[in-house]
Amino acid sequence: MHRCALFLTKRVWQLRPFEPFQSPNFSLYSISSFSLLILSTPSSHFLSPFLHSLSPSSSMAPGIEALQRSSNGGSVRPDSHLSDDGVSSKFKVTVVGSGNWGSVAAKLIASNAARLSCFHDEVRMWVYEETLPTGEKLTDVINRNNENVKYLPGIKLGKNVIADPDLENAVKDANMLVFVTPHQFVEGICKRLVGKIRGDVEAISLIKGMEVKKEGPCMISSLISQELGINCCVLMGANIANEIAVEKFSEATVGYRENMREIAEKWVQLFTTPYFVVTPVQDVEGVEMCGTLKNVVALAAGFVDGLEMGNNTKAAIMRIGLREMRMISKLLFSSVKDSTFFESCGVADLITTCLGGRNRKVAAAFAMNGGKRSFDELEAEMLQGQKLQGVSTAKEMYEVLNHRGWLELFPLFASVHEICTGHLSPSAIVEYSERKPNFSVIDGHAQ
Ligand SMILES: NC(=O)c1ccc[n+]([C@@H]2O[C@H](COP(=O)([O-])OP(=O)(O)OC[C@H]3O[C@@H](n4cnc5c(N)ncnc54)[C@H](O)[C@@H]3O)[C@@H](O)[C@H]2O)c1
Incomplete structure (x- = not known):
């Protein structure tokens, strides 16, 4: 059962444009210089961090304070940093x-x-x-x-x-x-x-x-x-x-x-x-696999950009990449949940990394140079001390897939590593006709 609370408060949150804002834990509707705050949460646990994240108490309306008290079991947030013997136990x-x-x-x-x-x-x-x-x-x-x-x-x-x-x-x-x-x-x-x-x-x-x-x-x-x-x-x-x-x-x-x-x-x-x-x-493994594997897909997106293959191709590469990410994650860790791929760590991170991000940028330069300048050289020149993660992750994943005899099942991941190491040309990122995997083999496995 979701608890709901309704408040008309002075503006406590600014979203531009003022549109309904929602997360699984709360919804917020903002109107002009006043805010209609609708909190809908499965548990009071969710309310506390959210309320603490609002503006400092100077702008906190009485309604918010009351809700904060109720989310902390009836009293204003206690000095949780003081243990029974009065010794400071603040988190450091x-x-x-x-x-x-x-x-x-x-x-x-x-x-x-x-x-x-x-x-x-x-x-x-x-x-x-x-x-x-x-x-x-x-x-x-x-x-x-x-x-x-x-x-x-x-x-x-x-x-x-x-x-x-x-x-x-x-x-x-x-x-x-x-x-x-x-x-x-x-x-x-x-x-x-x-x-x-x-x-x-x-x-x-x-x-x-x-x-x-x-x-x-x-x-x-x-x-x-x-x-x-x-x-x-x-x-x-x-x-x-x-x-x-x-x-x-x-x-x-x-x-x-x-x-x-x-x-x-x-x-x-x-x-x-x-x-x-x-x-x-x-879902630790699901979240972490998403964050790790999307850098490999971002390299593929960078090759597409560098070769000016267009938005349809890039969207296709992102979709194929997301599917391979999910399959790999579920084959390696059976506990991984499908729903995790719809969180910020999943599809949202994949999109932002394939649109911006350093892996995409350097991979585009690699493809524009026909694969003739190495990633190490481009990284040093373009990133000023920052590190690329995608190239080493592609190599590590290649070793894992090869060791398990799964390379054929993951043509995008396999191709990215082979392009990075010069065994394939950057244009091979879309040559799927001969490397199309039999997904039914793993679909059953990875449901
Ligand atoms: N930058 C982003 O936008 C972003 C976003 C989300 C996650 N990440 C992840 O965060 C992690 C850290 O990335 P970042 O962007 O903070 O770093 P970075 O690539 O900007 O910088 C490299 C860092 O490594 C340090 N370093 C160099 N040699 C070292 C050594 N021998 N031992 C220890 N440290 C050394 C440098 O001093 C520097 O602090 C990475 O795993 C990255 O994938 C980055």
Whole structure:
């Protein structure tokens, strides 16, 4: 049963244009300078993070305050950071990574940490130290200007973000760790963290990619869990970092494991802002597979763009790619849910990555050059230190599919890797007539 509440309040939310806004957890209708707020939720759990994400109390109408009280069991949100013995037990967050998305994640988190009493104000951000062309250390410049001048220039992170080049020092007091580095560095980082983190740590991975081990594919959240012996949720979605940095509205999905709903809601609370709406789903592997595999499809979309094949072809490639993503995910992880592919982490992320995004951009340049300039060369020239994920993910997936004898079943994924390595020309991305798989074989399997 959904609970409903109706409020006529001063404008608490701005959507342009003012259109009905809906998520599975609530609906919001905004009218001129007043808002008609209709909340419809299966449980009061959903209300708390949403209400906390509204404007500060100065603009909070009495109706909202009352609803917030009811969503917290009748009293205004208690000082949850004070345990019975009065010792502070606020959640303390460290962001492990400081690239383009890492810096935006730090900005989102910092705005909520400064506002919500259950989090420590200070947010540490571990920086892989670099010397800038000026001779200064990147960390010093971030702490002086409150801006990551290399990976997110022009955006203030929040004064409560402290850049720290010392990994152990950055994590030592934290009990919420946000992993957001390129995936190839995660294993090394985790090995350095063994025995250096608090016993009550919860983690979340914003990292798109996987490690391929002898035993098979290992998702990054599993790698973090195994290396550090901690629970790890994931956050994925249609999230091109530079757009969120300038506060353009977007959505994301938090994937969590069975019985981990409470911590998933804490992550939702930490990330949600009026322009960044986060939905939890109980499907870690599904969410993470979506975020990881779509980078391979984005390379295919880039080849299509580079060869100027047009929008119909690109839409076809995206559809075929989404179908292969779903099949691969369900064959590798039987728990993956179809519904996950309709969340922000699924079809929405696929669309945004195939329209914008660095994988598409570099793949288009690769195709325009007839495959004669390598991805490494183009990455260095076009991305200024940022990393491509799609090429390594295509290789890793190729190894997995080859090992299992599934290559024939996934012609788009197989072709992308063979194009990246120069074994096929970029135009082979649409040569499906001879590689058409017998989907009935796996359709039965992957229902
Ligand atoms: N940028 C986006 O729009 C976006 C959006 C969603 C998810 N992601 C994912 O977030 C993850 C991180 O991407 P990003 O955009 O923050 O990074 P980035 O590609 O912008 O930057 C690369 C980062 O790696 C660091 N680095 C370089 N060498 C290193 C080493 N040896 N060890 C550790 N770190 C090293 C650099 O200092 C820099 O912080 C990736 O998995 C990416 O797929 C990115």
